[in-house]
Amino acid sequence: MRRVLHPTGQFDNHAKPYQHIEALPLAAALGAEIRGVNLAQVSEAQFVEIRDALYRHKMIFFRGQKITHAEHEAFSLGFGPFAEDAYTKGVPGHANVHPLIKEADDKSKMVFGEGWHTDSPFMPKPPAITALRSIEVPPFGGDTQWANSALALASLSPAYQKMIAGLRTHFSMRDVLASAQAGAEERDSPLGRLASTKHTGQLSEDLQRKVRGNFHPMVRTHPVTGEKALYLDGAYAIGIEGFDEFEAAPIIDYLANHLVQAAFTCRLRWEPDMLAIWDNRLCVHQAFNDYHGYRRELYRTTVVGEVPA
Ligand code: SIN
Numbered sequence: 001m002r003r004v005l006h007p008t009g010q011f012d013n014h015a016k017p018y019q020h021i022e023a024l025p026l027a028a029a030l031g032a033e034i035r036g037v038n039l040a041q042v043s044e045a046q047f048v049e050i051r052d053a054l055y056r057h058k059m060i061f062f063r064g065q066k067i068t069h070a071e072h073e074a075f076s077l078g079f080g081p082f083a084e085d086a087y088t089k090g091v092p093g094h095a096n097v098h099p100l101i102k103e104a105d106d107k108s109k110m111v112f113g114e115g116w117h118t119d120s121p122f123m124p125k126p127p128a129i130t131a132l133r134s135i136e137v138p139p140f141g142g143d144t145q146w147a148n149s150a151l152a153l154a155s156l157s158p159a160y161q162k163m164i165a166g167l168r169t170h171f172s173m174r175d176v177l178a179s180a181q182a183g184a185e186e187r188d189s190p191l192g193r194l195a196s197t198k199h200t201g202q203l204s205e206d207l208q209r210k211v212r213g214n215f216h217p218m219v220r221t222h223p224v225t226g227e228k229a230l231y232l233d234g235a236y237a238i239g240i241e242g243f244d245e246f247e248a249a250p251i252i253d254y255l256a257n258h259l260v261q262a263a264f265t266c267r268l269r270w271e272p273d274m275l276a277i278w279d280n281r282l283c284v285h286q287a288f289n290d291y292h293g294y295r296r297e298l299y300r301t302t303v304v305g306e307v308p309a
Helices: 043-059 069-077 149-154 158-164 174-182 190-199 204-210 244-257
Strands: 024-026 030-034 059-064 098-102 127-136 144-148 169-170 214-219 219-221 229-230 239-240 265-268 274-281 283-287 296-304
Touching: 024 043, 030 043, 043 059, 043 274, 059 265, 069 127, 069 296, 149 229, 149 244, 169 296, 174 190, 174 204, 214 219, 239 244, 274 283
Parallel strands: 030 059
Antiparallel strands: 024 030, 059 274, 098 296, 127 274, 127 296, 144 265, 144 283, 169 214, 169 239, 219 229
16 A cells, blocks of 8 residues: 655645746646746756756647747757757757657557656666647547645655665666567657567667666755765666566565655646646656557657666
C-alpha cells in the first residue's frame, strides 16, 4: 500500500509577480500557463522570467503560438544546445525539430510516450528540457500529464529518503523497445521504426547502447536551483546498482507508483498552436493513448543536460 499524500504544505505552486510575463498556476502540484509572450519575439527580460517560471512550476505552457520550426528552434536554444534525440529524426531543414505524429489510421496498441517517463534517461547526458508544440490535436483525448518529482521526493518519509539517497538507478530502453516490437504498427514513426527491429537478427550498435543504458543517481540535484528530485520512472528504470533484480523491483515499483499519484500531477488539454516546455530533471510525463481514429501532430525539441548528479 503506498502512502497517498496531498501536496498542501509540501510545495508552493503559487505564481510569482513577474514584471514581463504573467504566470497562472495549472494545478496545486505543478504547471503554469504563461501569458503575455509571443514566442517568435521573446525579449531578454521575458526569457529570464520564463526560465525562472519553468524551474519553479516544472512545466509551463503557452497558447496561441503560431510559430515556425525555426522560431521553435530559436526559443529552445535559449535554454542550451540541442540534445541527441534518442528516438526521432528531425524534419527536412530542421534536424532538431522532431515530428511526433500519429496518423488517424494508425492502429498501434501504444502511442509514443505513453508510459510515465522522464525523457531518455538511458542516455549518458539525458535531455534537460523538452519543448513540445502542437499543430493538430484530436477533438478530445491526446492530453499529456506531468508529475512533480521534487514533490514526490519531499513527500517520502525521512527514513525512506535516507535509504535511497546514495542509490543509482539503472535506466534502459529495453522494455519500451519490447513493447514497441509487440504492439506498434511498422511505420515511418518513432515507435514504428522500433517495431521494425523485430525482423533484424541483431540490434544496431546504437540500439544496443540504449538498451545497455546508464546508471544515474536516484535522487538528483538540479544544477541551477539546487532542488532535489526523485530520478526514476515506470518506463525506463529497470534496476538499481549493486542490487539483484528481485531486490530492486519492489523499490522501483513502489517509487514509480508513489511518484505519479494524482495529487502530484497536472494535465494539459492540447489546443493547436500551444507550446509546452518542461524540465525532465524535476518532473515525469505521460501521453494518453485514447484518440484512435484521430490525427495528432506535434513537434519536439530537446535541450541537452549534464551528467546527472
Ligand atoms: C513525449 O513523451 O515527449 C511526448 C508527449 C506527448 O506526445 O504528449
